[in-house]
Amino acid sequence: MAPTTPSRAQAAPADAEQRPDLRELAAALEGTPVEQGLRERKKRARRAALIDAAQLLVAEHGLDAVTVEMISAEAGVSARTFFNYFESKDDAVLGAEDTSLSEDVVRTFVEGGPTGRLLSDLQALVASLLTPHAEAHDRVRRAMDLMQQEPRLLQRHVIWMDRHKSRLVELFEARRATTPFSTDNELLTMLVLLLIRTALVAWEHAGYAGNPADHLPSAVAQLIDVVALDVDA
């Protein structure tokens, strides 16, 4: 399943001198075969190795029992280098990716599409967010598992939300120009968060089958239900 470090979980900590190079090389060759320079490939490989090491160690010993020194050692780099790649230990454990919205999805949304109905279009927006490159699914899955055990990591969504909130608000404002609506930006942002989280949790409950975005329609349907129950009665 995992493209990197498929086996050898524990092994002795002493003989960890030459393995990293092997792993990096393997990952660099396997992950991105023919692309850019060696520098770039090593960068990706190191990053992946750090995430893998972090998730592996945390799954085994718990978040607080794992130090960045352990992670760095396991990945074969210095502790200082770790912080060249991640802002914090948590970021590494979560494998924080820069999931940004694609151009055309943004354009469609801003122009009032694809359906013209706000909620459905939000759903489409979120769907594109929840459909990362297949290779990342594994890390997201492990991150979800770890989040259950370590509530502190739940912040991830909020951090993500916070980083992209201004971007989202821009989108909302832009769409407003062509397709007016009265909902506050804050509520819409929270709605996006709600959809993301609900879909991810549903995906987890389903045993990580298929794509997280597959569970979005159900989330939206439930939301409609809740509101309908209030309006009808």
Place this chain on the structure above:
Amino acid sequence: MAPTTPSRAQAAPADAEQRPDLRELAAALEGTPVEQGLRERKKRARRAALIDAAQLLVAEHGLDAVTVEMISAEAGVSARTFFNYFESKDDAVLGAEDTSLSEDVVRTFVEGGPTGRLLSDLQALVASLLTPHAEAHDRVRRAMDLMQQEPRLLQRHVIWMDRHKSRLVELFEARRATTPFSTDNELLTMLVLLLIRTALVAWEHAGYAGNPADHLPSAVAQLIDVVALDVDA
């Protein structure tokens, strides 16, 4: 307005030796006049002093430029004592209160009330959460201001949510027994978070006039609008 440290914002950092006692005494006498032992009153007073000091200093210098030593010094206690009162620096500047739900509100909700409509009853639940003792409003207000400047603090908000999540899920499950509904617990929890945050932000935009809970109806109405736009069309 503020019952504690109404004036003297900056003052020199050197002559901060005997003031603390005065402040504590004042707060202890004023805040909770005749209640419990002196021990308890001092405890509250110190806690309040720490929150005030934290919020004051952070508002002035920014979150990262303020150390717990500064806060402790400003409040007239040792740095170690600080951690007897708060788990983290962030907790102190947010003035983390343990806002728990009152008995009858819980009972009413579990029994399917007060309106019998899930969304409206969630609204009632959140309203009781957003209606703390008046004296705390000031701190909440300052916390909101600080959260805008220091996005990191928003995370603590979610951590709070997480701490009470299990409690909320209990309520949902209990209510399910008498008044069945199909919505996932996760979605309902996120809905609560959405209502809280939307109402608080609206309250802030309104210049902190009145009670945060006053802005809940608008939040719910907007939510209904968004969904209705999707269903009707």
Place this chain on the structure above:
DNA sequence: CAGCTTTTTGCAGTTGATGAATTTTTGCGT
């Protein structure tokens, strides 16, 4: 290979946070 840029690394230092032992403060019975 030589020169240039990028990245890693070691090191020192700051700060948040925790545990243990010690001292101070408080509440209370006499």
Place this chain on the structure above:
DNA sequence: ACGCAAAAATTCATCAACTGCAAAAAGCTG
């Protein structure tokens, strides 16, 4: 008032997250 026991604050030691800096190593380019 006095002294004692409990509670709380303080001191001290320690760990780990993180950062800045300068030197060294590694990739890149001609």
